[in-house]
Amino acid sequence: MGPKLTRPVPAEVMEALLSAQITVTAGERSGFQMAFDLSKRGLIQRNLLPEGFFDPKTRVIVSVSVRGTPQVLFDGVIVRQEVGASNQPGQTTLTVTGEDLTLLMDLEERTDRYPNLAPSRRVHAILGRYRDYGIQPDVKDEQILQPPHEQLRVHYQSSTDLQYVNELAQGNGYAFYLEPGPTPGQSSAYWGPEVRLGTRQHALNVNMGPNSTVDQLTFAYDGTAREEPQARWQDPANRQTTLLGQPSISPLRPPLGRRPTPALKRRTLTGTAKQQIQQAQAELLARAATSADVITGSGSLDVTRHGYLLHPRSLVGVRGSGAMYDGDYYVKSVTHTLRPGSFTQNFTLSREGLVARGDTVRP
Numbered sequence: 001m002g003p004k005l006t007r008p009v010p011a012e013v014m015e016a017l018l019s020a021q022i023t024v025t026a027g028e029r030s031g032f033q034m035a036f037d038l039s040k041r042g043l044i045q046r047n048l049l050p051e052g053f054f055d056p057k058t059r060v061i062v063s064v065s066v067r068g069t070p071q072v073l074f075d076g077v078i079v080r081q082e083v084g085a086s087n088q089p090g091q092t093t094l095t096v097t098g099e100d101l102t103l104l105m106d107l108e109e110r111t112d113r114y115p116n117l118a119p120s121r122r123v124h125a126i127l128g129r130y131r132d133y134g135i136q137p138d139v140k141d142e143q144i145l146q147p148p149h150e151q152l153r154v155h156y157q158s159s160t161d162l163q164y165v166n167e168l169a170q171g172n173g174y175a176f177y178l179e180p181g182p183t184p185g186q187s188s189a190y191w192g193p194e195v196r197l198g199t200r201q202h203a204l205n206v207n208m209g210p211n212s213t214v215d216q217l218t219f220a221y222d223g224t225a226r227e228e229p230q231a232r233w234q235d236p237a238n239r240q241t242t243l244l245g246q247p248s249i250s251p252l253r254p255p256l257g258r259r260p261t262p263a264l265k266r267r268t269l270t271g272t273a274k275q276q277i278q279q280a281q282a283e284l285l286a287r288a289a290t291s292a293d294v295i296t297g298s299g300s301l302d303v304t305r306h307g308y309l310l311h312p313r314s315l316v317g318v319r320g321s322g323a324m325y326d327g328d329y330y331v332k333s334v335t336h337t338l339r340p341g342s343f344t345q346n347f348t349l350s351r352e353g354l355v356a357r358g359d360t361v362r363p
Helices: 011-016 043-048 101-106 119-133 161-170 277-290
Strands: 017-025 031-037 059-066 069-084 093-100 109-114 135-139 155-160 175-180 187-192 201-205 214-221 227-230 232-234 241-243 257-260 265-268 295-302 315-319 327-339 342-351 353-356
Touching: 011 017, 011 031, 011 043, 017 069, 031 059, 031 069, 069 101, 069 175, 093 101, 101 119, 101 161, 101 175, 109 119, 119 135, 119 161, 119 187, 155 161, 161 175, 161 187, 201 214, 227 277, 295 327, 327 353
Parallel strands: 135 187, 201 315, 227 265
Antiparallel strands: 017 031, 017 327, 031 093, 059 069, 069 093, 109 155, 175 187, 214 295, 232 241, 257 353, 295 342, 315 327, 327 342
């Protein structure tokens, strides 16, 4: 912990830790809550709390070691502290709540202009302001390139950096989040499509007797979740309005299920007629992609029994849930809960279709 650069906390702080809960969700700000034993003569009550050790904006980095491999779970700042006093011995507690470092991007509204900069270049410029916190940009180009035309339009920001970056992400069907690590004090600021390709994490086994690593998994299929958006665009040269064609969502949502689900809803996007045609096409693609995940799964696992950390915002396979729901999923969110002698994870999974695409689940 520390103001900007951190250092390991005293051993008494670790001994006073009662529990820690960290929630990480794709496309949203991550948060944490930690509870400490606040005994009258303890170091926290006696020195650290009066000296501002747990004050808001104090930086907190949480690391764990699984099978001897250290991993950074969280990098953020404290936003709130609560003291619960009790007449019962050992029941007085200090609870601190915090959010990840994107909070720093959401503290000040800014007015700025970005002439001749595409959305990804604007994001890159904004993230450069936070390098002092060890934040390195990981910005992908847009799926539909939107070349800027300063003669026609200059793009302005009139909100916080975080709001503007999220607005640009939503307009392209992208996600924006901070990935802490790989070493304490470093973070990667990812702006791009959800990572649905590449290496799978160690699979989750359910209903497989002694080989089960998950006690229970619940799946839901929401037939009304998927939409077929429509967008109209007006040609400024002749004022003719046309209905844009339906895009393929595969560049943003590579299929994870063999049986795609149909869209039951049809929605018309507003404000696309007067945009550049590339921007209108990007919004159409974004809306179609972000509503595609109709299958969700939720469950919990014991990290000690599973043997591995389940990481959010990447892929994992599921075995033992039947032909309809086995296969690969995108890990949408993970809540880590740590207590002395216990480490569990609650998670949610998602994908766009039923039935696994392959005959086996790896690894």
